[in-house]
Amino acid sequence: MIYKDRRDTLINRLDGIAILSSASYQTRSNDTEYKFRQNSNFYYLSGFNEDNSCMILLNHKGVKKSILFVEEKDRVKELWNGKRFGIKKAKKHLEFDEVYSNKDFKKVINKLLIGIKNIYIDTDKKDKFTKKVKKSIHSIRSLHVEKFIDINRLIYKMRLIKDKHELNLIKKAINITKKAHINAMKKSLHVTHEYELQAEIEYIFTCNGASSDAYTSIVAAGNNANTLHYISNDSKINDDNLILIDAGCEYEMYASDITRTFPKNGKFTKAQKDIYKAILHVQKKVIKKIKEGVFRSELQKYTQKKLTQSLINLKIINMPYKKAMKKAVINKYYPHGIGHFMGIDVHDQNPYVDKNNKEIALKKGMVLTIEPGLYLPKNDKSIPEQYRGIGIRIEDDILVTKNGYKNLSSDIPKDIKEIESIISK
Ligand SMILES: [Mn+2]
Numbered sequence: 396m397i398y399k400d401r402r403d404t405l406i407n408r409l410d411g412i413a414i415l416s417s418a419s420y421q422t423r424s425n426d427t428e429y430k431f432r433q434n435s436n437f438y439y440l441s442g443f444n445e446d447n448s449c450m451i452l453l454n455h456k457g458v459k460k461s462i463l464f465v466e467e468k469d470r471v472k473e474l475w476n477g478k479r480f481g482i483k484k485a486k487k488h489l490e491f492d493e494v495y496s497n498k499d500f501k502k503v504i505n506k507l508l509i510g511i512k513n514i515y516i517d518t519d520k521k522d523k524f525t526k527k528v529k530k531s532i533h534s535i536r537s538l539h540v541e542k543f544i545d546i547n548r549l550i551y552k553m554r555l556i557k558d559k560h561e562l563n564l565i566k567k568a569i570n571i572t573k574k575a576h577i578n579a580m581k582k583s584l585h586v587t588h589e590y591e592l593q594a595e596i597e598y599i600f601t602c603n604g605a606s607s608d609a610y611t612s613i614v615a616a617g618n619n620a621n622t623l624h625y626i627s628n629d630s631k632i633n634d635d636n637l638i639l640i641d642a643g644c645e646y647e648m649y650a651s652d653i654t655r656t657f658p659k660n661g662k663f664t665k666a667q668k669d670i671y672k673a674i675l676h677v678q679k680k681v682i683k684k685i686k687e688g689v690f691r692s693e694l695q696k697y698t699q700k701k702l703t704q705s706l707i708n709l710k711i712i713n714m715p716y717k718k719a720m721k722k723a724v725i726n727k728y729y730p731h732g733i734g735h736f737m738g739i740d741v742h743d744q745n746p747y748v749d750k751n752n753k754e755i756a757l758k759k760g761m762v763l764t765i766e767p768g769l770y771l772p773k774n775d776k777s778i779p780e781q782y783r784g785i786g787i788r789i790e791d792d793i794l795v796t797k798n799g800y801k802n803l804s805s806d807i808p809k810d811i812k813e814i815e816s817i818i819s820k
Contacts, residue, residue, distance in 0.1 A: 620786025
């Protein structure tokens with residue numbers, strides 16, 4: 396079982412006890428809640444999708460084991476909130492060494508803490524289980540805990556390299572997202588507002604079994620694309636606007652993250668083409684550079700260089716190349732990173748550096764986005780007029796392989812002719 400294998404791997408890296416709790420429901424307003432989304436690390440190690448749960452992983456003096464605490468079955472609660480596993484089913488399906496009711500947490504943890512020096516916890520989270528552990532440590536005099544260690548880092552490191560199961564789910568997510576983007580392009584001629592395309596995108600997500608979007612969809616027409624995290628999606632789309640859509644679904648907890656930019660009316664103007672071609676060219680070139688041993692910072696630097704040269708050619712940057720690079724002028728038009736790792740989280744919090752703070756190189760099994768863009772705000776008078784108000788990003792999801800890379804989203808159209816032909820149909 397993949398989840399058990401992952402737990403075993405982690406247990407072997409511990410010297411002490413690790414405590415990881417599930418996510419809990421978050422209030423939306425008054426007494427209504429957001430849809431439940433499990434904590435990513437907790438899910439990665441359990442495959443368990445309930446709240447009010449906690450796992451303990453132990454490696455102490457030769458004793459290795461995994462323990463899960465779950466909420467007991469409760470007929471009335473289940474009538475309102477749906478079925479729960481309960482202890483019996485959890486024992487049967489989740490392959491922990493021991494499963495208890497979460498009511499027994501304190502009793503069990505107090506025994507386990509005896510003699511423990513290191514406690515691994517999620518240092519970002521203030522959940523009730525971790526609080527109980529801290530309380531026990533304060534109240535039981537005989538305990539000699541020496542330090543709290545961040546458990547996240549160890550798990551993020553494991554999550555950097557995707558196994559077959561994960562890649563399969565990421566591919567499924569991307570496949571649904573592909574259909575959604577193509578659908579949006581096809582509907583482009585027939586809509587008037589950004590939210591209509593958002594609805595078209597998310598309709599396809601839901602109809603194809605995606606549990607959710609992996610992040611709030613960005614549907615930005617014209618100058619709105621120059622707001623990087625534009626999510627209001629409520630503007631009217633002008634006929635000559637480009638539309639930037641950054642949207643990806645989540646499928647069985649795994650993300651996809653795709654951006655496409657296309658002309659509402661199905662025909663790029665000359666100015667839009669100039670900028671689009673510059674970005675597409677560099678995006679394709681950066682992707683080709685991906686292989687084991689390459690650093691993300693090299694890809695970033697390369698992108699900055701290429702885009703600087705393009706903007707000089709288009710007379711948007713008006714100084715010699717060397718000077719422009721030295722002054723990092725490109726940051727004004729391309730202010731974000733070339734990409735990020737992706738997995739259970741759309742921005743996987745995987746460490747970009749090792750424990751000595753040295754950047755880690757790309758390795759087989761990593762999945763990252765490549766997403767260069769250029770943002771030319773409408774009110775920036777230093778930009779030649781024809782380019783003002785254009786914002787473009789092109790983003791794909793790339794798997795690092797033994798000999799190079801695989802673009803997992805290569806069949807989502809991005810070439811000018813292909814996009815124009817889809818929209819006009
Ligand atoms: Mn992204």
